[in-house]
Amino acid sequence: MTSDAFFDESAGAGVLTQRGPFESGVDGSKPPLDLSGAEWLSSSQGVGDVQIAFVDGFIAMRDGRSPEGPSLIFTPAEWNAFVLGARDGEFDLT
Template sequence: MAESIIDQRLAGGPRPELDLTRAEWQSTSRGVGGDVQVAFVEGYVAMRNGRSPEVPALIFTPAEWRGFVLGAREGEFDLT
């Protein structure tokens, strides 16, 4: 199933309807399909699992994305 216009209602409240059908997804790994992919669409950042692109993407505002990236860099999401 191809991604289409998705109304995201995830952590942080309602998200705008974004047309992701023409999004230019960037992979974070060099493997086939990658694991995490991001796209910059209409002033937002969309993130999805590259191995399951049919699953709806997470949508971040620029401030949320910055917080996520800084947290990841600091190990906030590490399991150990």
């Protein structure tokens, strides 16, 4: 499976840029994705509990300790907002 998303080195780590047209469902929802052949990536830091995969222009995230469980699906814009929010401390508990 290929993806039209790529990491934008000039925007900082983890920020994605969309190449080509972005398509979603007719009502703006995300289409169901076949994640069975996805290449799941874990962080090189930590124990790799969170895994991500790039599938058909979307970013999937799952719990690596429970890979058979559900996956969150992000558009490139949603992923960028998440990464930038995390970088800015938006999700810090303290």
